[in-house]
Amino acid sequence: MYGKKVKLRILFILLVFASVVLSIYLILKSLEDNVVYFLSPSEIKNLKEINSNKIRVGGMVKETSVIVKANEINFIITDFKNEINVSYVGSVPNLFEEGKGVVAEGHLKDRSYLKAVKILAKHDENYMPPEVKEALGGK
């Protein structure tokens, strides 16, 4: 009889199927929780509600806005329409500079204040993250 063999096959296929479904479910579930959205200062102004999720904000570092203290750095990110204050504790990439593009990652405290945990490095002088370029309207 081939009954046993067929049963084993079916069991095997079911097992594969179940594990595929399970892993996809797991992946999508934790994707939901761990995604970081990218917003421009203007988009933040228009947010309906502020939650505690991590976000990324991109734009220009406003001229003469950088204040360095021993344990933190404050600056303003602008997209030339709206601005957001950023306070940051952590290491600063070398190309962080006033009048240059920047991406800060952190948690929003209100619509005009971001507590950043990370500032992303650019790779060279001419390079600007596409998100920043877009947020600045292709300038």
Place this chain on the structure above:
Amino acid sequence: MLASQIGYYSLVLGLFFSIFIISISIKNFNNNQIIDNRIFSLSFLQLLFVLISFIGLIISFINSDFSNVTVFNNSHTTKPLFYKISGTWGNHEGSLLLWLLVLTIFIFLFLVKSKKQPKKYRILTLLFQQIIIIGFFLFVLKTSNPFNYLFPIPSEGLGLNPILQDPILAIHPPILYLGYVGSSIIFSSSLAAVVLKYVSKEWAKHIKIWILIAWIFLTIGILLGSIWAYYELGWGGFWFWDPVENVSLMPWLCLTALLHCILVLEKKLILTSWVIILSISTFTLSMSGTFLVRSGILNSVHTFANDSERGIFILIFLFILIFISLIIFFFFHNEQKKIQSKINLFSKETAIIFNNWFMMYFLSVVLIGTVYPIFLDVLTGVKISVGPPFYHKLIIPFLIPFLIIMSIGPNLSWIKTNLKKINISLIFFFIISLVISFVILKKNNQSTLINTVLLFASLYLFFVTVRDFFNKNFKSYSQKIGHFGFSLLILSIFFNSLFSSEIIINLKVGEIYAFEKGIIKFKKVETFNIKNYKSIVGHFEIEDDKKNLIELKPEVRIYNQPVTITSEADIKTTLFSDKFLVMNVVKDHDFFNVRYQSKAFMIWIWISTLLLAVGGIFSLIRRLNEK
């Protein structure tokens, strides 16, 4: 100028050789019993011309020939000779020429080294490989010609991105490419084997060598990239789940699955379809990686001038290759039905199937995490990024059963294991690891359930593999070294994340900062002018919690061409921990941004990854000697 022209024309000639090779191969395929000798000579000539072309480009770089656009964009007269040469493949055009060179080297080696294989199989592999080679020739010539002419001739070039001016990064791309391109041979050969119904034990034995070669280079290539990111990017870690890192990890996972699976095919001639699918996917993933990185979709140091034409070309080429392979797979492949073998639950093959199962799971996690943001952006315009927590959450829990199967699997025998024979020491180690793991974590107040179980599982693999080294009657050094390396890798990553600490602070020269684990003294800065950059060296004295004094001298380099600032971390490595200090300048301020890290067991992460590769090398040597 002459060198560029010679380079360009030999490249065009190389393409013509592809056409000759294909036409002769097709004639030869059905006619003779032996391979036409012209195929060897033509393949050699093709290799030679691509090599000449590559050397032509190197010479243009050495001579700073700025009539060549590639040289102009990526070089500078003040750059040291070493980086002039490594600049050849530090850019898009040059690196593709290198791809092409490696492709032609590999197919030539394949032809020479596969004398024992059937003639038709060799020719068909050559044909498939030539399709890939032609694709790359067209790609280079049409979209990324490294020999474009520039007039009027500029007197100075734009320079190479300084963070790429680094000895490790000079060899990282060639090694990684050897891995990627090695997977192209596996791809072509498995397609040829399917068409000719040659998927057999002999084939498995022969292709295993190429799988090993690709796997070893890919492993070392990833390791080098990781070491570079550790000391050059100043983030002080070894893996960031950055999309660009992920695209190299994906083919690696696939290739590792294939490496294990081919053993089952070699022994028992089962899982043939699966082996073919893995071979095709590995190369497809390598190509997609090239596409994602080169097209500028992913942003990183690897992204050179973004050009959508290039991206579209690779994408079309990729689709053609996938299409061809799917057609071949569905029309020619039929699983051998003759040998119906039962798979016993307690056998090596079951363990390997489990290994593949996990590998595929890890692969899909990485794949979705990397690709999902791209799709979301294209479809909805919403920009997101997926960070490390996503990967950690999904991968770490599944490492536990993976490690346990890894310890037990190799101790099972093929076909069927008599359970009574399983050594009592396996159970003994089980208890020992559990106790040790609990004690270590309790002492350090880290004893969460997942920590304890993960540490237990990796300790278990560690002990079992160590025991096997002292076992008289074991044969496979390579497997033991590899598995031992992996247990060491997980252990060091685990301790690294548990016992590392970090302080980030803004300091002025002369300031002293005390924190719970020590004192940082910022003594002075010195400035030097070096050939193509200005160097600012900070002198720091660190006193750690055991009152040890360490001098660290991190450096900031301001390159003149292109104007770029880089930080060179200073790292003091000991067996148990790395002391890592990096400083950044804050423009127009007196403060320096200082990051001090104590990274536990850092060096063991590199050593254990190297051990993985050493395991592969052992296996390769054994296989080559068997012939």
